[in-house]
Amino acid sequence: MALLIYSPDDPVELWRQELLARRPGLDVRIWPDLGDPADITAALVWLPPPGMLAGLPNLRAILSLAAGIDAMLRDPTLPDLPLCRMVDPSLTRSMSEFVLLQALKYHRHLDLYAAQQRRAEWRLYLTRPASTTTVGVMGLGVLGQDAASLLVRHGFNVTGWSRSPHELEGVTTYAGEAGLDPFLASLDILVCLLPLTPETENILNTALFHRLKAGACLVNVARGRHLVDQDLIDALDTGRLAHASLDVTREEPLPPDHPFWRHPRIDLTPHAASYGQPSTGADLVVENLRRLDAGEPLLHTVDRTRGY
Numbered sequence: 001m002a003l004l005i006y007s008p009d010d011p012v013e014l015w016r017q018e019l020l021a022r023r024p025g026l027d028v029r030i031w032p033d034l035g036d037p038a039d040i041t042a043a044l045v046w047l048p049p050p051g052m053l054a055g056l057p058n059l060r061a062i063l064s065l066a067a068g069i070d071a072m073l074r075d076p077t078l079p080d081l082p083l084c085r086m087v088d089p090s091l092t093r094s095m096s097e098f099v100l101l102q103a104l105k106y107h108r109h110l111d112l113y114a115a116q117q118r119r120a121e122w123r124l125y126l127t128r129p130a131s132t133t134t135v136g137v138m139g140l141g142v143l144g145q146d147a148a149s150l151l152v153r154h155g156f157n158v159t160g161w162s163r164s165p166h167e168l169e170g171v172t173t174y175a176g177e178a179g180l181d182p183f184l185a186s187l188d189i190l191v192c193l194l195p196l197t198p199e200t201e202n203i204l205n206t207a208l209f210h211r212l213k214a215g216a217c218l219v220n221v222a223r224g225r226h227l228v229d230q231d232l233i234d235a236l237d238t239g240r241l242a243h244a245s246l247d248v249t250r251e252e253p254l255p256p257d258h259p260f261w262r263h264p265r266i267d268l269t270p271h272a273a274s275y276g277q278p279s280t281g282a283d284l285v286v287e288n289l290r291r292l293d294a295g296e297p298l299l300h301t302v303d304r305t306r307g308y
């Protein structure tokens with residue numbers, strides 16, 4: 001049994017070290033040095049080129065290095081095997097930290113002060129308690145729940161929306177299509193932490209922006225394809241939305257001529273909100289390899305019919 005690691009972005013050598021520290025003797029191969037493809041029984045991957053996993057005849061499980069697996073599901077040759085998401089306490093914590101940072105940016109008017117600085121304008125906005133700002137989190141999964149709880153601990157008024165109903169301490173929750181309008185209506189800041197599926201693709205569009213209070217802010221830390229780019233530009237230019245923070249874009253890296261780069265009311269980060277850390281994420285990988293050997297169900301498998 002050998003584990004193949006492939007990622008254009010992750011520190012693959014560090015992953016190998018952390019895995020070996022937990023399971024000495026594990027046969028780890030790092031792409032492109034995979035040896036005989038027939039040896040590979042599990043693959044730990046982020047953005048594998050389409051067709052790559054189909055070329056491994058004895059593969060038995062696909063372990064994602066990322067929480068989102070939408071890109072893999074778009075590969076028509078993806079083998080029909082257990083596919084597991086990365087659920088890692090460091091990844092979760094760093095996402096929550098990033099969401100809190102964005103919420104505080106808007107709550108403390110740092111977006112307005114940055115614009116004022118460009119005009120050499122000195123104007124104070126008095127600070128109100130965090131409880132007067134309502135932050136809504138779309139998606140109450142592993143990441144959404146943790147982010148919502150951190151926002152609550154900070155003192156924000158927090159609401160959440162998901163497909164099925166959830167109860168979360170301190171968070172007013174809504175579910176399904178019927179819950180979307182009441183969820184959106186009260187928000188000062190909308191945070192998208194949905195998985196990308198056929199139901200959620202393009203969900204951040206003009207119709208949704210019109211269901212928000214005028215002047216709300218958007219934080220998209222999920223996937224670029226949740227957002228209709230031109231609809232965001234229109235919403236910002238008409239004042240329907242005040243500002244947007246985008247960690248993800250439809251095309252990554254964002255092409256240099258894309259209007260988002262130069263829009264005065266968009267802040268961009270390069271898909272930097274959170275990553276799985278080898279020092280903590282390796283625990284899940286080793287546990288799933290143990291389960292694979294023992295014939296036990298793997299942890300955090302994706303339901304391919306739901307798409308997440």
Ligand SMILES: NC(=O)c1ccc[n+]([C@@H]2O[C@H](COP(=O)([O-])OP(=O)(O)OC[C@H]3O[C@@H](n4cnc5c(N)ncnc54)[C@H](OP(=O)(O)O)[C@@H]3O)[C@@H](O)[C@H]2O)c1
Nearest residue numbers: 067068139140141142143162163164195199221222273274
């Ligand atoms: N920017 C970054 O650096 C970064 C890093 C990691 C992850 N991400 C993104 O964050 C996403 C969320 O990760 P996660 O681990 O929290 O996912 P998760 O645990 O699978 O949770 C998904 C949540 O979205 C809800 N949902 C799914 N489809 C829905 C729909 N049609 N309508 C309403 N709610 C829906 C689910 O509802 P139920 O609870 O009812 O099932 C669940 O609450 C990932 O898929 C990835 O794209 C981004």
